[in-house]
Amino acid sequence: MEPERLALFALITTDPFLKEYFEPVLFEKLPPPSRPTEKPYLNELDKCQIYVLLLDREYGPLEGKCSATHHEYNLARKKDMPSLAMIKGRHDAGREPRTRAFIDQIKANKFTYKRFVDRIDLKKEVSAWLAQVLKEERDIVPTAGVAESGQETIEAASLFEALQQDEVTLRDLDIEASRSLFACLRGASAKSLPITKLAPIFRVRGLVWRNGESGDLYPTAGGVVFLGHDPAMRFPQCQVLADAYRDIKVTSKPFAQRKYSGPIPRLIEDLLTFVHDHTAHPTRVVGINNVELHEYPRKSVREALVNAFAHRDYEDMARKIRLEVFRDRLVISSPGYPPKPLTLAKLKSGRYESCRRNPVIAECMAALDLMEQRGTGFERMRAAMRDHGLDDHKLDQRDGYFKVILPGPDGNFDRLRTPVDAKVLVAPSIEAQLNERQKRIMVQVQQEGKVTSGWCRDTFGVTYNTAYRDLSDLVERDLLVQRGKGRATRYEINTDGK
Numbered sequence: 001m002e003p004e005r006l007a008l009f010a011l012i013t014t015d016p017f018l019k020e021y022f023e024p025v026l027f028e029k030l031p032p033p034s035r036p037t038e039k040p041y042l043n044e045l046d047k048c049q050i051y052v053l054l055l056d057r058e059y060g061p062l063e064g065k066c067s068a069t070h071h072e073y074n075l076a077r078k079k080d081m082p083s084l085a086m087i088k089g090r091h092d093a094g095r096e097p098r099t100r101a102f103i104d105q106i107k108a109n110k111f112t113y114k115r116f117v118d119r120i121d122l123k124k125e126v127s128a129w130l131a132q133v134l135k136e137e138r139d140i141v142p143t144a145g146v147a148e149s150g151q152e153t154i155e156a157a158s159l160f161e162a163l164q165q166d167e168v169t170l171r172d173l174d175i176e177a178s179r180s181l182f183a184c185l186r187g188a189s190a191k192s193l194p195i196t197k198l199a200p201i202f203r204v205r206g207l208v209w210r211n212g213e214s215g216d217l218y219p220t221a222g223g224v225v226f227l228g229h230d231p232a233m234r235f236p237q238c239q240v241l242a243d244a245y246r247d248i249k250v251t252s253k254p255f256a257q258r259k260y261s262g263p264i265p266r267l268i269e270d271l272l273t274f275v276h277d278h279t280a281h282p283t284r285v286v287g288i289n290n291v292e293l294h295e296y297p298r299k300s301v302r303e304a305l306v307n308a309f310a311h312r313d314y315e316d317m318a319r320k321i322r323l324e325v326f327r328d329r330l331v332i333s334s335p336g337y338p339p340k341p342l343t344l345a346k347l348k349s350g351r352y353e354s355c356r357r358n359p360v361i362a363e364c365m366a367a368l369d370l371m372e373q374r375g376t377g378f379e380r381m382r383a384a385m386r387d388h389g390l391d392d393h394k395l396d397q398r399d400g401y402f403k404v405i406l407p408g409p410d411g412n413f414d415r416l417r418t419p420v421d422a423k424v425l426v427a428p429s430i431e432a433q434l435n436e437r438q439k440r441i442m443v444q445v446q447q448e449g450k451v452t453s454g455w456c457r458d459t460f461g462v463t464y465n466t467a468y469r470d471l472s473d474l475v476e477r478d479l480l481v482q483r484g485k486g487r488a489t490r491y492e493i494n495t496d497g498k
Contacts, residue, residue, distance in 0.1 A: 001054045001088070003162050006206045007119040008052065008126055010359055017142040018130055022050070026204055041068060042075055050133060051076040051083040052126060059098035070102060077109065082133045085113035086122055119159065160314040161222030161360040164209050167234065168219055170195045174229040177263035178202070181227065184367045202227075206360040222360040225264065225314060232261035237317045237335070240267055244278035244325040256325075264361070265368055268305050271323055275301055278325050282413040288431055288439045289424040290446035293416050295408055296330055299384040300393065303377045304404040306370050308334035310362045311402075319400055328410035333401040344397050350379060389417040425493065426479060437462070438470050441491075445480065450490045 005026060012024040025048055027041045037043060045051065053073055060067035066074075076083045085106050092100050106113050114129075116122040134140040179190040182198045185205070190198060199217045202208040207223035210216070225231050225238055232239035244256035256278050260270050279295035308321050313336025322333040338347060339357045356362045365371045382392050385406065394405040409415050426434075426442055434442070437460050444459075445451045456467035471491055474480040481494040 001056055002209055003164065004054055004086075004088070004119060004122055006204065006209070007123060007162060009204060010206050010363070011123045011127060012130070013363065015127065018127065021134055021138075021140065022130060039063065039068070039071060042071060045072050045075055046079070049081065050130075051081045053083065053085040054088070055085060055099065055103065056088045057095045057099060059096045059102065067098075073102075073106075073111075077111070082137065083111065084126065084129050085111055086125065087113055087115050088117075088122075090115055090117065119162065161206060161220060161225075161358055163221035164218065165221055165224055165234065166211065166218050168224055168228070170199055170208070170217060170219065172229055172234075173219060173223065173227045174263045174266070177227050177265055180265065181364060181367065184369075205363065207364070220360075221314070222358070226361055226364050227263050229263070230261050231263075235314070235317075237314065237320055240271065240321045240323065242271060242274045242323040242325075244274075246327055248326050248328050250324070264309050264365070265370070268302065268309065268370070271305055272298065272301060274323065275325060275330065279330075279408075280413065282416070284416075284418055285443070286418055286422070286424065287426075287428075288434075288442045289426055290443075291418055291422045291424060293413065293418065295413075295416075296390070296406055297384040297388040297419075300381045300388070300406055301330065302370075303381040303384070304330075304332045304393070304406065306365060307377055307404065308332050310365055310371060311338075311357050312336055313357065316400065322401070327408075329408050330406040332404045332406075334403075335401060337397050337400075337402055344395060347378065348395055387417065387419075389415045430477060430479075434474075435470070438474060441470060441474065442479065445491065445493055450483075450492050451480075452490050 009024045012018045012022050060069055114125045178198050182190040185201055199208050208217050209220050224234050240260040242258045243254040245251055245254050260267055281292050283290045283292055312334040316335040319335035324331040391407040396403040441451055453467045478494050480491045483490050483492055
């Protein structure tokens with residue numbers, strides 16, 4: 001019942017209320033004991049305060065007189081722990097005889113049990129029971145908004161992420177993306193670790209599953225989508241289409257067109273690069289610096305892309321994420337309308353609780369600091385657009401897509417604001433140490449790409465030695481670099497400066 005156990009683990013680690021009070025323990029997640037121990041799983045259960053038992057058809061191998069699960073059940077009863085048995089299926093036909101006897105014992109002992117059919121039922125029942133435990137044991141209850149948000153997340157969550165894939169293997173996962181995620185999850189470097197060493201932690205995150213018969217590990221659909229080297233090979237809907245137009249509408253001949261497939265973190269960077277390469281970057285003189293501006297704030301574009309990947313409907317096989325760059329705007333279209341109870345009106349108003357369709361992918365993005373999972377992404381997007389001197393973003397939905405539209409300057413670059421954190425060639429502390437000639441030299445070299453000693457002598461009416469001192473000082477400060485010899489000597493910006 002690995003998918004069910006991982007579903008509960010994901011529930012407790014992502015639910016806005018439950019994750020504040022509970023820490024789920026999966027025995028397979030724990031490191032092996034330092035010394036051989038009989039029934040080590042009982043030692044771990046003994047440290048826990050709450051027990052949730054899952055039962056299906058099979059009883060499990062005997063360890064002494066009963067199975068490991070039965071041993072756990074006996075210990076939970078002995079400790080009088082708050083416990084819940086979740087039994088899969090509406091009836092007991094087809095179960096092994098020992099399993100049926102186990103269920104009869106649970107009923108006879110008046111052990112709390114519930115039945116479930118699928119993972120949605122399972123998560124709803126366990127979520128409600130855990131909330132009841134908090135109320136009875138600690139007198140803690142969620143606020144109405146938080147409780148509603150948790151239930152909405154369960155109802156909205158897609159089953160796509162948990163689909164077990166055996167057509168792809170761990171070798172189909174991108175090793176660099178996997179190592180980066182592992183490092184963020186474990187807080188440790190993973191530079192030389194093979195994928196087999198990374199997989200166990202991905203398993204408890206819902207990215208990998210274990211085949212019960214062979215014991216081999218395989219990516220889940222969520223693992224393929226988030227870390228796959230080429231997810232579109234397995235799921236064609238995961239290919240991303242990017243187009244750039246010189247017009248304000250779609251034309252038959254975009255001037256740039258690309259198709260992307262890869263791990264989600266890399267896709268986001270690839271699409272940011274596409275936007276950078278196919279939008280304008282005017283310069284503005286600030287003091288003695290030429291500052292490069294961007295047509296769109298990178299923060300807003302990133303937020304829109306993260307939203308598209310985290311909340312798209314991956315079960316929609318007919319549509320793909322689309323990025324369209326027009327002359328006057330940028331449009332990111334994500335398959336699927338907002339999951340209930342979110343609506344376009346609520347998203348536009350900003351009055352809504354976060355609700356995730358793909359909690360496994362959302363959790364991985366949060367681990368990489370790509371999103372905060374607090375429903376504040378659109379507000380950050382709006383703030384970045386305003387700080388950049390542009391109009392607020394717009395939201396729309398049509399033709400099966402949810403659309404985020406970023407209005408651009410449409411050629412009016414004077415409206416763009418210089419970012420407070422803009423990268424400058426000459427820091428204010430260094431500028432204060434330059435004489436007026438050197439400041440003019442730095443403006444000239446940024447505008448023309450080079451400057452010569454002759455230009456300095458003619459412009460300032462100074463001697464060769466004075467021009468040489470000014471230029472040599474700028475070279476020593478790592479602002480300029482000398483190129484050529486003799487009369488061909490020129491000075492250019494030092495792009496490799498300290």
